[in-house]
Amino acid sequence: xxxxxxxxxxERKDSIQTKGEQxxxxxxxxxxxxxxxxxxxxVYCGARVVLNPITDAIHLVHGPIGCASYTWDxxxxxxxxxxxxxxxxxxxxxxxxxIFGGEKKLTRAIDDLVAKYHPPLMFVYSTCIxxxxxxxxxxxxxxxxxxxxIQVIPVQxxxxxxxxxxxxxxxxxxxxxxxxxxxxxxLEKDKTINYLGEFNLAGExxxxxxxxxxxxxxxxxxxxxxxxxxxxxxxxxxxxNIVQCAGSMIYTANQMKERFHIPYMNIxxxxxxxxxxxxxxxxxxxxxxxxxxxxxELIQTETEAIAPKIAYYRSKLQGKKAAIYVGGGFKAISLxxxxxxxxxxxxxxxxxxxxxEEYETINDLVKEGTVIMDDTNPSELEKFIIEKEADLLVGGxxxxxxxxxMGIAFIDHNHDRxxxxxxxxxxxxxxxxxxxxxxSPVWAYRERCLSTGAKEERT
Amino acid sequence: xxxxxxxxxxxxxxxCNMCMPLGGIIAFxxxxxxxxxxxxxxxxxxxMRRTIxxxxxxxxxxxxxxxxxxxxxxxGEENLKKGLDNVRLLYEPKMIGVLTTCLAETIGEDIGRITxxxxxxxxxxxxxxxxxxxxxxxxxxxxxxxxxTVFTIISSLAEDRMSHAKINVIVPHISTADLREIKRMxxxxxxxFILLPDYADTLDAPYSKPYKKIPDGGTRxxxxxxxxxxxxxxxxxxxxxxxxxxxxxxxxxxGVPLFRVPLPVGIESTDRFFNTLKLISGKExxxxxxxxxxxxxxxxxxxxxxxxxxxxxxxxxxxxxxxxTRLCLENGIHPLVIxxxxxxxxxxxxxxxxxxxxxxxxxxxxxxxxxxxDTDFAHILEKSREVKVxxxxxxxxxxxxxxxxxxxxxxxGFPVIDRVGGQRILSAGYQGSLCFxxxxxxxxxxxxxxxxxxxxxxxxxxxxx
Ligand code: SF4
Numbered sequence: 001x002x003x004x005x006x007x008x009x010x011e012r013k014d015s016i017q018t019k020g021e022q023x024x025x026x027x028x029x030x031x032x033x034x035x036x037x038x039x040x041x042x043v044y045c046g047a048r049v050v051l052n053p054i055t056d057a058i059h060l061v062h063g064p065i066g067c068a069s070y071t072w073d074x075x076x077x078x079x080x081x082x083x084x085x086x087x088x089x090x091x092x093x094x095x096x097x098x099i100f101g102g103e104k105k106l107t108r109a110i111d112d113l114v115a116k117y118h119p120p121l122m123f124v125y126s127t128c129i130x131x132x133x134x135x136x137x138x139x140x141x142x143x144x145x146x147x148x149x150i151q152v153i154p155v156q157x158x159x160x161x162x163x164x165x166x167x168x169x170x171x172x173x174x175x176x177x178x179x180x181x182x183x184x185x186x187l188e189k190d191k192t193i194n195y196l197g198e199f200n201l202a203g204e205x206x207x208x209x210x211x212x213x214x215x216x217x218x219x220x221x222x223x224x225x226x227x228x229x230x231x232x233x234x235x236x237x238x239x240x241n242i243v244q245c246a247g248s249m250i251y252t253a254n255q256m257k258e259r260f261h262i263p264y265m266n267i268x269x270x271x272x273x274x275x276x277x278x279x280x281x282x283x284x285x286x287x288x289x290x291x292x293x294x295x296x297e298l299i300q301t302e303t304e305a306i307a308p309k310i311a312y313y314r315s316k317l318q319g320k321k322a323a324i325y326v327g328g329g330f331k332a333i334s335l336x337x338x339x340x341x342x343x344x345x346x347x348x349x350x351x352x353x354x355x356x357e358e359y360e361t362i363n364d365l366v367k368e369g370t371v372i373m374d375d376t377n378p379s380e381l382e383k384f385i386i387e388k389e390a391d392l393l394v395g396g397x398x399x400x401x402x403x404x405x406m407g408i409a410f411i412d413h414n415h416d417r418x419x420x421x422x423x424x425x426x427x428x429x430x431x432x433x434x435x436x437x438x439x440s441p442v443w444a445y446r447e448r449c450l451s452t453g454a455k456e457e458r459t
Numbered sequence: 460x461x462x463x464x465x466x467x468x469x470x471x472x473x474x475c476n477m478c479m480p481l482g483g484i485i486a487f488x489x490x491x492x493x494x495x496x497x498x499x500x501x502x503x504x505x506x507m508r509r510t511i512x513x514x515x516x517x518x519x520x521x522x523x524x525x526x527x528x529x530x531x532x533x534x535g536e537e538n539l540k541k542g543l544d545n546v547r548l549l550y551e552p553k554m555i556g557v558l559t560t561c562l563a564e565t566i567g568e569d570i571g572r573i574t575x576x577x578x579x580x581x582x583x584x585x586x587x588x589x590x591x592x593x594x595x596x597x598x599x600x601x602x603x604x605x606x607x608t609v610f611t612i613i614s615s616l617a618e619d620r621m622s623h624a625k626i627n628v629i630v631p632h633i634s635t636a637d638l639r640e641i642k643r644m645x646x647x648x649x650x651x652f653i654l655l656p657d658y659a660d661t662l663d664a665p666y667s668k669p670y671k672k673i674p675d676g677g678t679r680x681x682x683x684x685x686x687x688x689x690x691x692x693x694x695x696x697x698x699x700x701x702x703x704x705x706x707x708x709x710x711x712x713x714g715v716p717l718f719r720v721p722l723p724v725g726i727e728s729t730d731r732f733f734n735t736l737k738l739i740s741g742k743e744x745x746x747x748x749x750x751x752x753x754x755x756x757x758x759x760x761x762x763x764x765x766x767x768x769x770x771x772x773x774x775x776x777x778x779x780x781x782x783x784t785r786l787c788l789e790n791g792i793h794p795l796v797i798x799x800x801x802x803x804x805x806x807x808x809x810x811x812x813x814x815x816x817x818x819x820x821x822x823x824x825x826x827x828x829x830x831x832x833d834t835d836f837a838h839i840l841e842k843s844r845e846v847k848v849x850x851x852x853x854x855x856x857x858x859x860x861x862x863x864x865x866x867x868x869x870x871x872g873f874p875v876i877d878r879v880g881g882q883r884i885l886s887a888g889y890q891g892s893l894c895f896x897x898x899x900x901x902x903x904x905x906x907x908x909x910x911x912x913x914x915x916x917x918x919x920x921x922x923x924x
Binding site: 002009031032033034035036037038039040041042043044045051060063064065066067068069070071072087088089090091092093094095097098108109111112113127128129131132133159160161162163377378379382396397398400401402404405406446 | 468473477512524561600800
């Protein structure tokens with residue numbers, strides 16, 4: 001029955017490869033194939049993910065209601081101040097607006113919101129149909145900026161103009177506008193750093209901020225976790241950018257390097273290995289031996305603190321097999337390493353928006369026979385989970401029920417999780433979560449049917 | 460009483476509803492062997508799958524024609540056809556439902572023409588039904604999308620006039636537990652029925668091996684075809700506009716007598732449900748059901764005094780809002796804020812009649828209630844604060860009322876995404892109503908006990924001192 005090969009879709013062939021057997025160049029960063037039930041979201045989604053954590057901004061979705069309702073407060077980003085970002089605002093376009101254009105309504109919406117909330121900053125996102133009906137977002141926002149003397153920034157995120165990564169770029173464009181200093185004014189550089197591609201899910205930013213502080217580095221601003229209009233405005237004074245989620249922020253990092261001469265480095269605070277290595281690399285840039293000593297000290301203290309926990313979970317998890325399907329390539333790479341720390345082998349890796357060089361790294365990291373996929377779908381996930389006998393799937397909300405329906409463990413690595421996975425604290429949480437799901441007693445019942453249960457009772 | 464007509468608003472703040480195609484996806488899920496494809500950009504499908512997945516905890520495979528810039532400019536015909544090819548290859552469905560999104564509607568895609576041409580080209584004209592439903596996201600909420608899809612399924616598939624003894628039962632969007640309860644009640648009444656849409660199993664599939672991409676269950680296609688020959692139609696849905704009512708369609712086109720009833724929630728609506736069934740089938744109501752009814756009554760008496768302290772805000776899809784309001788009214792809970800994100804004329808009329816029944820005249824009700832349609836949570840929150848609501852009933856997005864105004868929320872409707880078991884919440888029938896009522900009463904009690912000591916201290920110790 002289930003013999004039909006999911007690879008029947010010709011067009012998907014080059015987006016799936018098995019390490020050691022590849023003959024063709026790997027295909028990624030292309031449009032999704034129609035009808036394949038891609039797990040990808042849209043341009044608007046990409047933009048929204050990046051900008052949403054800016055706490056005191058109004059995020060106004062110019063479009064029909066659905067787009068706004070599906071993205072209302074679905075991320076676990078935390079704030080230490082304003083919480084306006086947790087509201088969902090939409091121009092709720094109706095049939096008539098589609099026919100006659102939505103510019104007037106948008107103008108009124110902006111005016112209403114400014115009057116009610118007095119925000120220092122507003123983002124206006126365009127959705128699919130706004131691109132089609134041709135509303136001039138730029139002009140409306142510009143006029144509103146003038147009228148209200150606040151920054152109203154258009155985000156060109158029409159859903160169909162690309163995939164999620166196009167949305168990342170749209171968000172980065174919006175951020176750059178925020179950082180642009182008035183002509184003739186340059187901010188003086190200091191010794192602080194910016195943290196890019198970090199969205200403060202479950203307080204992850206604060207964990208890392210604390211590490212940095214302990215080794216003597218002040219954080220200037222994170223983009224965009226727990227940031228605000230005022231802090232973002234000062235982004236250009238940092239001496240270094242560190243980039244966690246390269247998928248979403250590499251573009252900004254490059255732009256900042258070009259325009260404001262701020263160098264950047266890719267880092268990752270996921271897993272013990274990556275966290276320690278990242279801290280070392282950051283400290284090294286300061287060429288301060290005392291700082292380097294403090295860094296080693298911190299690494300040692302923190303690693304030792306969680307070592308017994310990790311060792312225990314490792315002993316329980318040794319030899320299990322994991323499948324990964326996440327949004328970006330960087331996350332997949334860190335996860336592979338992190339699983340290794342727990343004695344778990346990765347047998348399948350896929351991402352929604354991974355880039356070529358990331359797939360190369362992935363290929364280098366995994367064992368022969370591991371399946372690597374770009375923009376996969378439920379059918380392929382199912383096929384390879386069975387074929388590779390994975391005990392565990394890492395993914396987002398949509399993948400969770402699939403894993404459970406197949407009777408295997410699941411780890412949520414999505415933006416809505418409620419516990420941190422960054423740094424040493426996060427590594428311990430991760431190990432605990434993997435243990436909790438892989439070693440749950442419920443799986444023991446997977447193979448048992450009603451009648452076997454009764455038989456055992458009799459003997 | 461005051462009926463607040465939402466005047467034209469420029470901005471929606473914290474939406475109370477979702478968009479049309481989402482409702483369509485759920486309705487299609489109730490058909491055996493069916494697979495759904497959204498014609499539009501990729502993101503819509505992903506977001507809706509995510510939301511439905513979170514509520515039902517099921518894999519929700521919905522394909523998308525993944526329209527890109529080219530498709531948007533030159534038309535999406537090729538994308539849609541390719542999408543259909545791939546869906547057939549990967550899923551081998553018995554039926555395909557094609558829904559549009561905002562984008563496809565705005566660029567004017569004629570999905571009916573494209574899909575019929577597709578069927579001809581692939582020589583599938585009598586093998587594979589494709590049901591097309593225009594569901595522009597800006598055209599209405601997910602509730603309207605649901606009803607329109609149910610309507611379209613019937614109007615495109617029902618054809619066989621040969622009469623038989625079954626009755627058609629058409630249901631609104633309710634939890635799978637409620638759907639199962641309705642089926643149990645029909646069986647207890649010994650009634651042969653065709654239920655549409657029946658997603659009791661497809662959206663709440665038992666664990667089984669091997670995993671099935673299209674889960675078992677759903678209304679069978681041959682049953683839908685036979686609906687015109689049924690003895691009668693029981694449409695559970697008073698708030699549906701006539702033009703979107705599948706029951707009305709069957710009556711107008713094929714002369715199937717239509718009986719419309721509200722969701723059987725609360726004693727009166729459940730009575731009406733059974734009495735209508737008795738009327739249609741001529742069968743007696745079994746003892747077991749009478750006992751369940753007696754138990755509900757018993758429970759109502761036990762908790763009536765606590766319930767009298769309830770001041771409720773109710774929100775969600777029109778049909779559910781109507782059901783909950785009636786349950787509250789029957790039990791002395793004061794519904795003070797009644798809200799839906801849909802635009803429903805019917806709901807307004809029905810509720811007016813309901814309140815009028817209580818007081819003789821709608822303007823005599825001892826406390827004003829606010830009826831809001833096409834509204835959002837900014838308004839619901841504001842009103843709830845103003846009239847000092849102490850109980851909220853509705854879907855998960857209402858958590859904002861708890862967060863910002865400390866109003867406890869009893870979860871009901873769709874989506875329930877911040878708790879497990881949204882699909883298992885039972886509220887229909889006498890048994891379900893009692894469960895529901897207990898949840899309401901206990902929430903009131905919990906709140907009362909939590910605040911009792913400090914409240915009394917503040918109120919009386921201060922005077923005494
Ligand atoms: S409102 Fe329109 S564009 Fe937005 S998710 Fe719904 S169908 Fe898609």
